[in-house]
Amino acid sequence: MPLLxxxxxxxxxxxxxxxxxxxxxxxxxxxxxxxxDFTLDKGGSFGLAGESGCGKTTTGKLVMKLHEPTEGxxxxxxxxxxxxxxxELKSYRKKxxxxxxxxxxxxxxxxxxxxxxxxxxxxxxxAQTKKEKRENVLRALEQVNLDPDDYKDKLPFxxxxxxxxxxxxxxxxxxxxxxxxxDEPVSMLDxxxxxxxxxxxxxxxxxxxxxxxxxxxxxxSVLKHxxxxxxIMYLGRxxxxxxxxxxxxxxxxxxxxxxxxxxxxxxxNYQHEELQIKGSISTTGGERDRCIFEPxxxxxxxxxxxxxxxxxxxxxxxxxxxxVGHQVACHLVGEES
Amino acid sequence: MLSIxxxxxxxxxxxxxxxxxxxxxxxxxxxENLGIIGESGCGKTTMAKSILxxxxxSGKITGGRMDFITQTGEECNLMKMPKKKFNRKIRxxxxxxxxxxxxxxxxxxxxxxDQITEVLREKRESGLTRKEMxxxxxxxxxxxxxxxxxxxxxxxxxxxxMKQRSLIAMAxxxxxxxxxxDEPTTALDxxxxxxxxxxxxxxxxxxxxxxxxxxxDAASVAExxxxxxIMYAGMxxxxxxxxxxFSAPRHPYSKGLINSIPNIKLAEQKMxxxxxSPPSLRKEIQGCPFQPRCEESEAICKEELPASTNTxxxxxxxxxxxxxxxxxx
Numbered sequence: 001m002p003l004l005x006x007x008x009x010x011x012x013x014x015x016x017x018x019x020x021x022x023x024x025x026x027x028x029x030x031x032x033x034x035x036x037d038f039t040l041d042k043g044g045s046f047g048l049a050g051e052s053g054c055g056k057t058t059t060g061k062l063v064m065k066l067h068e069p070t071e072g073x074x075x076x077x078x079x080x081x082x083x084x085x086x087x088e089l090k091s092y093r094k095k096x097x098x099x100x101x102x103x104x105x106x107x108x109x110x111x112x113x114x115x116x117x118x119x120x121x122x123x124x125x126x127a128q129t130k131k132e133k134r135e136n137v138l139r140a141l142e143q144v145n146l147d148p149d150d151y152k153d154k155l156p157f158x159x160x161x162x163x164x165x166x167x168x169x170x171x172x173x174x175x176x177x178x179x180x181x182x183d184e185p186v187s188m189l190d191x192x193x194x195x196x197x198x199x200x201x202x203x204x205x206x207x208x209x210x211x212x213x214x215x216x217x218x219x220x221s222v223l224k225h226x227x228x229x230x231x232i233m234y235l236g237r238x239x240x241x242x243x244x245x246x247x248x249x250x251x252x253x254x255x256x257x258x259x260x261x262x263x264x265x266x267x268x269n270y271q272h273e274e275l276q277i278k279g280s281i282s283t284t285g286g287e288r289d290r291c292i293f294e295p296x297x298x299x300x301x302x303x304x305x306x307x308x309x310x311x312x313x314x315x316x317x318x319x320x321x322x323x324v325g326h327q328v329a330c331h332l333v334g335e336e337s
Numbered sequence: 338m339l340s341i342x343x344x345x346x347x348x349x350x351x352x353x354x355x356x357x358x359x360x361x362x363x364x365x366x367x368x369e370n371l372g373i374i375g376e377s378g379c380g381k382t383t384m385a386k387s388i389l390x391x392x393x394x395s396g397k398i399t400g401g402r403m404d405f406i407t408q409t410g411e412e413c414n415l416m417k418m419p420k421k422k423f424n425r426k427i428r429x430x431x432x433x434x435x436x437x438x439x440x441x442x443x444x445x446x447x448x449x450x451d452q453i454t455e456v457l458r459e460k461r462e463s464g465l466t467r468k469e470m471x472x473x474x475x476x477x478x479x480x481x482x483x484x485x486x487x488x489x490x491x492x493x494x495x496x497x498x499m500k501q502r503s504l505i506a507m508a509x510x511x512x513x514x515x516x517x518x519d520e521p522t523t524a525l526d527x528x529x530x531x532x533x534x535x536x537x538x539x540x541x542x543x544x545x546x547x548x549x550x551x552x553x554d555a556a557s558v559a560e561x562x563x564x565x566x567i568m569y570a571g572m573x574x575x576x577x578x579x580x581x582x583f584s585a586p587r588h589p590y591s592k593g594l595i596n597s598i599p600n601i602k603l604a605e606q607k608m609x610x611x612x613x614s615p616p617s618l619r620k621e622i623q624g625c626p627f628q629p630r631c632e633e634s635e636a637i638c639k640e641e642l643p644a645s646t647n648t649x650x651x652x653x654x655x656x657x658x659x660x661x662x663x664x665x666x
Contacts (some may be wrong), residue, residue, distance in 0.1 A: 051526040068544060072382060160614045161377070190376040194599045195610035218526065221599035225608055262531035264556035266598045268579040272560075275531060280496055 002075075003212045004040040004063065004179060009033060009072035011058055034236035035072065037311075038229075039120040040179075041308045043206070045213040047227035047244060049220055051259075053281055055236040060181050060216045064098050065089065076179075094124050097172035101184035103164035107156040114139065114267040117171045126175060140174035143208070144200060162193040166200065173205060183216045198226050220263050224248045231323070232256045235281070235292045238311060242326030250322070252314060254299050291331065303331045338548060339388075339432075339515055340364035346380070346387050346571075355618045357383040357396070359571040362655035364651070365564075367514070370541055370548045372558030372579065372615040374594070374614055375568035381551045382437065385517045385570075388415070388549075389434050390423060407431050407512050419570045429456055435518040440500060443492040449503040450474055450488035456510045477506040482536055498529035502536070509540070517549045522557055534561050555598050559583050564651070567591045570616055570626035578650040589634075590627045625657065633658045 024322055033055040038048045061067045063074060065081065073082045075305040076092065084092055101108040107116060117137045120126075127133045141148040144166040156164060167183065172180060182201065186194040205211055217223050230244040232255065240253040247304060251257045258277040263322040265272075276298030287308075291297070294304040313328040346358035350432040356381040365371045375381045388403065408431065411574045415427065436442045444452060457470050461632075465473065476486040481502040492500055501521065508516050517610050521537065522530040538561045541548055552558060558565055558579065565582040567575045567590065575588040593611040600606055613630040616622055625631070627640040637657050645653040647661045654660075 051528065066372045101417060102559040162614060190615075191555065192376060192594055192611040193614065194606035195597050196612070197610075198608065199610070219599075220527070221601040224601055225606065241477050245604065249604065262527045263528070264534070264554070264560050265600075265602055266559045266583055266595065266600055268559045268583055270559075270602070272531070275528070275535075277528060279499065280529070281526075282478060 001042050002039040003042040003044075003077060004214070005075035005128040006036060006038050006059075006063065007073050007075065008035045008037055009059070009065055009074060010035055010070045011138060012070045027250065031214055031236050032239050033069075036231075036233070036236070036238055038238070038241065040212055040214060040229055043210060044210055044229070045202075045206075045227045046213065047215045047217060047230040048233060049217060049223055049230055049259075051218060051281055054233040056216045056218075056233050058065075058236075059233070060098070060183050060184075061226045062144075063179075064096060064181055065092065081133070090124060094175050095177050096179045096181065097175055097177040098166055099172055099180060099182040099185050101257035102188050103161060103168050104156070104188070106168060106257060107155050107164055112153050113146065113159075113170075115140065116156075116167055119176050119189045120175050120196055126207065136174055140170040143173060143205065144258040146170065153300060154165070161189050162197060165197055169197075169201065170203070173209060173211075176209065179212045183322050184218070185215070186222060187217065187219060188304065194222070198222070202226055208215075220248055220260060232259065237292055237329065238327075239293065239330070240326075241311065243323055246323055246326060252322070252326075252328045253293075253330050254297050254332075255293050283320055291329075291336060293330075299332055300333065307331070308322065338406050340404045342387070342402050342404075344384070344387065344393070344403070345399045346383050346396060347399055348383075348393075348395045349397060349431075350395050351557060351596065353619060356621070357571050357618055358387065361401070361568075361571070361573055362645075363566055363573065363576060365515070365547050368541065368545045368547055369564065370538070370562040371551065372565045373549065373551045373568055374553065374555050374558055374565060378618070379568045380571035380618070381568050382519055383571075385434070385519050385549065385551050387434060388517060389400045389428065390420070391434070401563050405431070408512075424429035424510065426461075429511045429513065431513055432515045433511070433513040434519065435504050435508050435521055435594040437525055440524060442504060443500060445492050448491055449495070449500075450491050453477065453503070453507045453510055456507055460511060468487055473510070474506070477509055478503075479561060480509065480540070482532070495568060496529075497525055498533065501525060501529075501533055505533075505536070505540075509544070512544070513546060515547045515549070517551070519662045520553070521550060521555065522663060523552065530557065537561055555583075555594060556600075567594065570622065571618055572626065572655065574627065574656075575654040577648070577654075581652070587648070587659050588627075588656050589631050589658070591654075593630075623653070 015028040017029050036059055048059055050056050053083045062069050069082055073080050081092055090138055114137055117140050118133060121133050127136050138148045186197050215227055227244045230247050231238045231241040234255050240247055240256045241289055248260055251260050258275060261273045262275055277296050279296045291304040291309055294300045307330045309329045311329045313327050314333055315322050315324045315326055342362045344358055344361045348355040348357055348574050361384060372380050387398055405415050406412050453474050454470050457465060474488055478485045482503050522533050534557055550562060562579050565579045566573045569590050576590045586595050597610045599608050611630055616626050624639040624641055628634045635658055641656045643655040645655050647653045
């Protein structure tokens with residue numbers, strides 16, 4: 001059953017501020033997220049990947065309701081959450097929690113570990129009595145492998161990076177959420193402890209709390225090891241989506257191909273394929289008259305300059321031999337080929 | 338070309354002493370790339386800064402020597418050299434530095450061209466005219482793959498990758514024989530990172546200059562470096578050619594580190610992390626610094642700091658257990 005269903009979600013930002021220009025002129029717009037769809041099943045995990053500026057974090061924030069979408073809707077447990085307010089919004093906040101990229105910056109330096117976790121309980125009015133709150137906090141600390149006796153009174157500066165991130169996870173799970181949005185959860189951490197944080201979320205907390213996870217990361221090799229399905233984003237649009245293992249090892253979209261072949265491989269004898277991609281990432285106002293990747297695409301043909309390709313399921317075309325649900329937005333892949 | 342022996346660096350702040358670099362020795366030859374891999378706080382940046390005398394005033398080199406052979410064949414001891422002479426002869430001319438986070442290393446109120454001109458002008462002996470300088474910068478820009486039109490751009494007009502390239506151009510301005518690059522690709526996107534790493538290895542071959550690349554990203558070292566040093570708690574734990582480090586690491590820490598790197602080319606791979614966290618360098622460490630996190634540790638590891646065991650002319654590791662195992666079998 002899908003827990004989260006994102007349907008045609010779009011977010012535009014105004015680039016030029018100024019009231020008069022807003023009222024009279026045609027303000028310049030940046031389309032950060034452009035008609036993104038995906039579904040996330042209960043208990044499943046999904047990854048949003050792409051370079052910086054591709055709109056993956058904005059998508060995460062839309063799901064968190066930290067931004068209002070310009071278009072489209074987000075269904076959570078079959079309810080449209082785009083227009084929630086007041087009490088209903090508060091109850092949505094309990095069910096969806098975020099883990100941020102930089103644990104050092106995200107923690108209040110003057111709150112102890114205990115206080116950090118308790119803050120969420122206070123704010124959302126979970127657990128009424130003091131005793132109940134205390135029990136909840138201590139349980140959360142234990143769940144993230146921070147021994148309450150040692151850690152409950154510690155301040156963030158006394159913790160290592162890994163411990164800070166565990167604390168952040170603790171303050172997310174204490175509210176007993178259904179969905180966790182993890183925005184680059186390990187990119188600020190040392191390589192040797194990354195696996196332990198990912199294992200904590202995936203192998204310990206997920207079965208225990210029946211979590212559904214939405215990961216946002218630029219690190220494809222990390223995503224490949226944690227998520228079931230992955231969507232590759234470019235300039236606000238999803239260009240390829242499917243099973244993570246399949247998308248990342250047998251990519252079809254030229255952009256995914258470039259991205260996966262550029263990932264450094266920890267093997268001195270590995271020979272990279274020549275990277276064909278040209279230029280660098282630009283911005284878009286949401287034009288529909290050509291493929292967004294066409295200016296950089298090494299394989300572009302005439303049709304790419306005329307029409308924006310839609311996502312097409314490629315499992316039906318026999319030559320590709322991809323699993324059901326693998327979709328690619330490219331004129332060269334799919335029905336035409 | 339550069340050889341560092343028994344280097345010790347510590348930061349002193351009143352009573353607090355941080356032993357950031359302990360007993361580090363390595364050498365680097367002409368045209369060779371050395372990668373120094375380590376986690377945050379292991380002393381890798383301190384070590385780089387001590388080569389270039391960029392340590393803050395609390396940082397002191399407390400022991401060791403650094404010998405350097407200039408392009409003209411002059412042998413000199415970098416640590417004994419007076420400051421003025423170092424600035425005039427070595428900095429930029431012989432050894433240049435690409436600092437961490439290219440994004441914030443350029444002056445926002447000058448164009449990139451001006452900033453490179455500054456380097457060229459500082460070294461008056463080159464005696465270039467304005468036009469010649471401009472031509473030189475154009476040459477440098479095309480060398481690092483930047484459009485020469487970008488010379489008159491301000492840093493905010495450039496993307497992250499372009500800023501990084503212009504810093505590399507600046508480092509190359511006076512044909513140094515050694516470039517020390519601190520996390521050259523950390524803040525960049527994969528595609529740009531790939532292009533920069535490729536450029537770095539190409540330039541090394543093309544210009545014959547050596548490089549020390551300092552990073553926590555072992556995978557990018559595997560792509561560019563001939564030799565690798567694994568650093569932990571201010572010490573080099575293992576030093577070898579990169580093929581050996583990545584295919585058959587000897588030290589338990591190197592093994593753990595290599596196992597924790599995800600490889601996108603492998604279908605099934607279990608990422609393994611090393612339990613615990615690195616020791617604080619504020620306290621004197623008894624025995625092997627890795628011992629509390631090491632699965633193979635024995636009684637002796639708590640007592641005694643392991644000495645380096647040589648495995649080849651230029652390769653060594655520091656581990657009691659591995660040394661014992663290899664000498665008995």
